[in-house]
Amino acid sequence: MPDLRGTGVSPGVGAGPVRMMGGSVPEPPPDERHGGDAAAERARAHEALHAVAADLEARGAKAGGAAQEVLAAQALMAGDPGLGELVDAKIDAGMAAARAVFEGFAGYRAALAGAGDYLAARVADLDDVRDRVVARLGDLPMPGVPASAEPFVLVARDLAPADTALLDPESVLAFVTEEGGPTSHTAILARAIGVPAVVACAGCTTLPEGSVILVDGGTGTVTVDPAPGDIAAADERTAARAAASAASGPGRTADGHEVPLLANIGGPRDIAAAVSVGAEGVGLYRTEFLFLDRAEPPTVVEQEAAYRAALDAFPAGPVVVRVLDAGADKPLAFLPPGDEPNPALGERGLRMLQRYPEVLADQLAALARAGETGSGELRVMAPMVADAADARYFADVCRAAGIASAGVMIEIPAAALRARDIAGEVDFFSLGTNDLAQYAFAADRELGALARLQDPWQPALLDLVATAATAAAGAGKGCGVCGEAAGDPALACVLVGLGASSLSMSPPSLPLVRAALAGHPLDACRRAAEAARAAGTPAAARTAARAHLSLLPSLGL
Amino acid sequence: MAERRVRVSSKVGLHARPAALFVQAATKAPYDVRVAKADGEPVNAKSILSVLALDVRNEEEIVISAEGDGADTLLDELEALVSDPGPDGA
Numbered sequence: 001m002p003d004l005r006g007t008g009v010s011p012g013v014g015a016g017p018v019r020m021m022g023g024s025v026p027e028p029p030p031d032e033r034h035g036g037d038a039a040a041e042r043a044r045a046h047e048a049l050h051a052v053a054a055d056l057e058a059r060g061a062k063a064g065g066a067a068q069e070v071l072a073a074q075a076l077m078a079g080d081p082g083l084g085e086l087v088d089a090k091i092d093a094g095m096a097a098a099r100a101v102f103e104g105f106a107g108y109r110a111a112l113a114g115a116g117d118y119l120a121a122r123v124a125d126l127d128d129v130r131d132r133v134v135a136r137l138g139d140l141p142m143p144g145v146p147a148s149a150e151p152f153v154l155v156a157r158d159l160a161p162a163d164t165a166l167l168d169p170e171s172v173l174a175f176v177t178e179e180g181g182p183t184s185h186t187a188i189l190a191r192a193i194g195v196p197a198v199v200a201c202a203g204c205t206t207l208p209e210g211s212v213i214l215v216d217g218g219t220g221t222v223t224v225d226p227a228p229g230d231i232a233a234a235d236e237r238t239a240a241r242a243a244a245s246a247a248s249g250p251g252r253t254a255d256g257h258e259v260p261l262l263a264n265i266g267g268p269r270d271i272a273a274a275v276s277v278g279a280e281g282v283g284l285y286r287t288e289f290l291f292l293d294r295a296e297p298p299t300v301v302e303q304e305a306a307y308r309a310a311l312d313a314f315p316a317g318p319v320v321v322r323v324l325d326a327g328a329d330k331p332l333a334f335l336p337p338g339d340e341p342n343p344a345l346g347e348r349g350l351r352m353l354q355r356y357p358e359v360l361a362d363q364l365a366a367l368a369r370a371g372e373t374g375s376g377e378l379r380v381m382a383p384m385v386a387d388a389a390d391a392r393y394f395a396d397v398c399r400a401a402g403i404a405s406a407g408v409m410i411e412i413p414a415a416a417l418r419a420r421d422i423a424g425e426v427d428f429f430s431l432g433t434n435d436l437a438q439y440a441f442a443a444d445r446e447l448g449a450l451a452r453l454q455d456p457w458q459p460a461l462l463d464l465v466a467t468a469a470t471a472a473a474g475a476g477k478g479c480g481v482c483g484e485a486a487g488d489p490a491l492a493c494v495l496v497g498l499g500a501s502s503l504s505m506s507p508p509s510l511p512l513v514r515a516a517l518a519g520h521p522l523d524a525c526r527r528a529a530e531a532a533r534a535a536g537t538p539a540a541a542r543t544a545a546r547a548h549l550s551l552l553p554s555l556g557l
Numbered sequence: 558m559a560e561r562r563v564r565v566s567s568k569v570g571l572h573a574r575p576a577a578l579f580v581q582a583a584t585k586a587p588y589d590v591r592v593a594k595a596d597g598e599p600v601n602a603k604s605i606l607s608v609l610a611l612d613v614r615n616e617e618e619i620v621i622s623a624e625g626d627g628a629d630t631l632l633d634e635l636e637a638l639v640s641d642p643g644p645d646g647a
Binding site (some may be wrong): 069 | 572580602604605608609
């Protein structure tokens, strides 16, 4: 089988046997009958129900925590006596076991689906149990993440957060998915746990179960049945990366140009990981976690504590907090969105906060208080800023709240193109490359079919970054990058060459970015950036840039 | 027959963890255990699917009934389970 190609979204190499994520389990045909021995068929059904319950129970015991509660409840569903009686009655009437199980669940399913929101969510749990029992009875692959005693490469059409909640990071050597883009759930998860991943890899779901593949999450190559030499070379690269990752210290190029390396965090619980890799501060503190799943906005006191935790963890560094980025795609009970046919282009981010100024005022008040009492240097920025008027509004409300440093995300192409106007209004920029790519290419971040357009090496995206960074430098303002692009070691060098003054990324990406920067002088980064922008395609840009970043191969990158 | 009328103090009602613990406790009994909403039809308390489908919310009243040796002790245990407000406090 020839090699497969996709988009590498989490660098590193991994080799091992393919384990396919179980697909959907088909509904057993309505007219399916058993051979006539009802007692044997009943026993078959109960064996399957019991085995699924035991498996769920065992997985729960292994997972622990919140996952265990969900799995224990699912195990109870499989062992439900009421369900068992229904299934028996249907089998006695001649129905085959798989169909009887399917129909037995159907009655409960309707009752749960008709009740409140919480129960509607349990319907998914119930369907999962049903599919597992039906799969067992029909000798079909189990849905969900496969169980395997030895480490494996997880291959799937796509991965949803629910699929991976129970994933043991130790057991997965690499991810390969047919769909998904650089900012898909798979990509973010893979980088968060430091596992190589290739997405948008056409044909990967036809790989035979158990066949050995070599996944290069840097280049996006998937080698089928690799030669021993391939694996050895990959292992060498892995060892080189491990050695390169061991370095510590602040971010700087080979010739000493300082580029602070910061962490993207989603709440106080991510701080420890950021500190452990030697992040110099926080470049993107997402504050949505404080607001999700609640009826009322959090109090000023509650918010202040969450912000101060980050400031105290980085007494010497900047902590860049992004104010609430809500909108019709992530609706909150207390910020009802309008009826929007196209939420990505609707009242989200700063636009939403302008509609609910009291929520913004509370958040800024909490930030100002945290900034006064916390140790680190507080900076606050707004998402979804389109023009200078947006920027001025935000800078004004920040100053009124007593916040010294106010900045904006550059994630709308118009803001990048007219960054010069915006630079006069605010203290700093932070480039959100994921949304900037989405809006520049009119390509939904989550659509695997459009992954080509979300490639952060797209020369048009690099042009927008260059325009914004040049405008910031001209005004004497900082311009950080906090999108996933900043965590790609080669691209990080290019971003610095384009004028990025700091880089913020998920913590596991940080050591290799530090090593890549330390290996190349600023001049080489600039030449790499020029070469990338001169190229006509993302692949050509990557190749052209790497030609100037000569140390990358020796770092295993 | 022993019967108990109980107000559910669990924040999540008779769902999630309290529901699972409730069903697990009822399942230990060798006799029938039923649970109903204040004016509803009783269902088998050993059936998680039936218990969830009752959709009992926080502060709602339920009626638990059982008949057999030690039924009162069992009802004590079930009452304590649903009276615990849960990890988020009262």
